[in-house]
Amino acid sequence: MTISGARFLPGIELSRILYVEAVEPILREAFPGLRHAAARVGSGSEVLGFDTPRSADHEWGPRLDLFLTSADHARHAESIRRALAERLPKQVRGWPTHFQESDDPTDPVGRMRLTDGPVNHRVSVHDTDEWRAGQLGRLGLGILVTLGTADAEPSVRDWLSAPQQRLAEATGGDVFHDDLGALTALRRRLAWYPEQVWRYLLACQWQRIAHEEAFVGRCAEVGDELGSAVVAARLVRDLMRLCLLLERTYAPYSKWLGSAFSRLPVAESLAPALRGALAATDHPTREAHLCDAYETVAALHNASGLTPPLDPNRRPYHSRPFLVLRADRFARELARTITHPDLRSLPLVGSVDQWSDNTELLNQPGAVRATTLAVG
Numbered sequence: 001m002t003i004s005g006a007r008f009l010p011g012i013e014l015s016r017i018l019y020v021e022a023v024e025p026i027l028r029e030a031f032p033g034l035r036h037a038a039a040r041v042g043s044g045s046e047v048l049g050f051d052t053p054r055s056a057d058h059e060w061g062p063r064l065d066l067f068l069t070s071a072d073h074a075r076h077a078e079s080i081r082r083a084l085a086e087r088l089p090k091q092v093r094g095w096p097t098h099f100q101e102s103d104d105p106t107d108p109v110g111r112m113r114l115t116d117g118p119v120n121h122r123v124s125v126h127d128t129d130e131w132r133a134g135q136l137g138r139l140g141l142g143i144l145v146t147l148g149t150a151d152a153e154p155s156v157r158d159w160l161s162a163p164q165q166r167l168a169e170a171t172g173g174d175v176f177h178d179d180l181g182a183l184t185a186l187r188r189r190l191a192w193y194p195e196q197v198w199r200y201l202l203a204c205q206w207q208r209i210a211h212e213e214a215f216v217g218r219c220a221e222v223g224d225e226l227g228s229a230v231v232a233a234r235l236v237r238d239l240m241r242l243c244l245l246l247e248r249t250y251a252p253y254s255k256w257l258g259s260a261f262s263r264l265p266v267a268e269s270l271a272p273a274l275r276g277a278l279a280a281t282d283h284p285t286r287e288a289h290l291c292d293a294y295e296t297v298a299a300l301h302n303a304s305g306l307t308p309p310l311d312p313n314r315r316p317y318h319s320r321p322f323l324v325l326r327a328d329r330f331a332r333e334l335a336r337t338i339t340h341p342d343l344r345s346l347p348l349v350g351s352v353d354q355w356s357d358n359t360e361l362l363n364q365p366g367a368v369r370a371t372t373l374a375v376g
Contacts, residue, residue, distance in 0.1 A: 006094030008053045011046025011060055012174050018062040018092050019176045023084065023123060030083050031076060037067040037128070037178035041187075042135065047173040048252055050259050058109040061099070062092040063122040065131075067183050073127040080125050085118040097121050128182050135170055136162055136190075137365025156342045159197045160351040161372040163362045168250040192248050196340040199306065203334035204350030205242045209235060209294075210328035216290060217322030220283030229278075232286050236274045239293055243270065246300055254357070270296045287323055294325035307333040349375050 009017075019038045027034060040063060045051040051060060068076065088097050091114070098119045099110030110122065132140035139158040171190050178184045193201065212231055219227035240261045244251045247264050251257060261267055273296065276289035291314040298312030310330060314323045331348060338344050349355055352368050355375060361367055 008056070009093060009095075010049070011044065011051045011055065011063070012040055012049070014062055014092065014095060015040035015046070015064050016174065016176050018064050018097070018123075022089055022092060022097075023064060023066070024177070026083055026087050027080070030087075031080065034072065034076065035069070035179050036072075037175060037180050037183040039065050039067070039173060039175040039178075039183060041065055041173040041175075041183075042131075042169050045256070047169055048256055048260070049172070050252075050256050056095075056112070058111050059099075059122075061095050061112045061122065062097045064124070066123060066125045067128045067131065067178075067180065068125065069180065070127050070129055073125065073130075077125045077127075081121075081123075084121050084123050088119045088121055088123075090114060090119065128180065132186060134365070135166055138369050139190075140186075156194075156197055156200075156340060157369075157372060159193060161365070161369045162351070163353045163368070164250040164351070165253045165353070165362070168252050171250065196338060196343055198245070198248075199334055199337050200340075200343045200346070200348075201350055201354065202242070202245055202301075202306070203331045203338070204348045204354050205238065205245055206327045206331040206334065207348040208238050208350075208354065209242070210326070210331060212238075213290075213294075213324040213327055214317040214320065214322050216287060217283060217317070217320070220286075225281070225283070228283055228286060229280075232277050232280070232290060235290060236277055236293070239270075239274065239297055242297060243267075243300065246297075246304060251353070253359075266296065266300055291323050291325070294327070298325060298330065301330055307337060 023038065027036070041047055042065060044060065044063065045055050046060065046063075066080070090097060096112040096114050098113055098115040099122055100113040100115075100120065101110045102108060110120070134140070137158075139154050139162040167190060171187050175184055175187070192198070212235060215231045216228050216235070219225075219231060237257070240257060241251045243264055243266055244260060247266070249260065249264065252260050262271070270293060273289045273292040277286055277293065280286035280289060294314060295312050298310065301307075302309045302312060307330070310333060312325075315326060316322065317324045317326070335348065352372055353362065356362065356371070361371070
């Protein structure tokens with residue numbers, strides 16, 4: 001049976017209701033005194049706050065993440081899963097708690113369906129330490145959190161090996177209960193990059209722009225308007241990610257990049273130039289819009305106070321007739337403010353998702369770590 005008539009609620013609110021009205025009473029009765037955290041974190045559009053009614057077509061609904069200590073997970077996890085399967089209500093606010101999984105191996109997802117039998121629920125029961133390592137790789141291992149007390153400092157390589165999407169998943173969503181303290185402490189620790197890592201990433205992002213800003217004109221000069229437009233689109237993406245960095249906001253993956261950018265204070269003034277650069281059908285128009293965007297982001301950089309103010313105005317690219325910002329000026333000035341010895345020794349390559357957007361790579365923490373070490 002399918003769903004009809006259920007009013008859409010943001011997934012985070014639906015998760016909260018599931019915990020407060022259904023899961024917590026079952027835990028209290030069946031596992032009295034069990035210390036745990038309850039949250040909705042990790043993957044899912046609702047964790048980033050971007051879910052819509054369309055999201056309900058797969059792996060969206062009454063979902064929850066429970067976190068236990070390693071000892072309690074080994075002792076109780078399976079019993080908790082069984083108890084919830086037997087005792088959860090069939091619906092929460094009209095949304096089924098049962099997920100029917102597809103028999104099609106090419107479409108291995110669960111979709112909400114009503115059931116008369118046990119509930120195939122989406123309440124995940126995690127070993128907190130295992131989840132931390134699986135979500136964040138070496139960064140998760142580097143942050144040793146026991147009952148809310150952090151007692152290790154991750155290395156800069158640990159931070160550079162963590163994709164921003166994974167950091168957004170770990171710090172997004174909401175925590176509904178945490179008498180362990182570990183999840184809350186982890187999220188507090190991961191709220192944003194350490195200052196020196198942040199400065200390094202900003203320098204690397206400016207350097208990415210510097211590498212390609214003149215190519216928009218050069219492609220057009222040889223009659224390659226399509227190539228010019230493709231480079232412009234790459235620069236628009238890099239400017240959006242730079243703004244997210246400047247505003248201390250982790251950049252999500254491509255599906256939600258524009259949505260995340262639209263929430264920034266600078267978006268209203270910057271978006272017309274970015275849209276103009278993407279819509280332009282000739283180089284002069286494309287270049288003018290990009291230069292407007294460069295100047296807006298350069299002013300945002302100057303307002304940050306991270307370096308002495310730099311001239312934010314467009315200028316020729318050496319002796320060639322192309323107008324650019326010369327973004328390398330911003331990269332160099334930021335690099336001069338980096339005092340951490342490990343970061344000072346690195347080229348301006350950046351974190352893993354500044355040099356790769358390959359999903360298969362970014363979902364393998366071990367491979368990401370190895371390639372990050374190799375790149376630097």
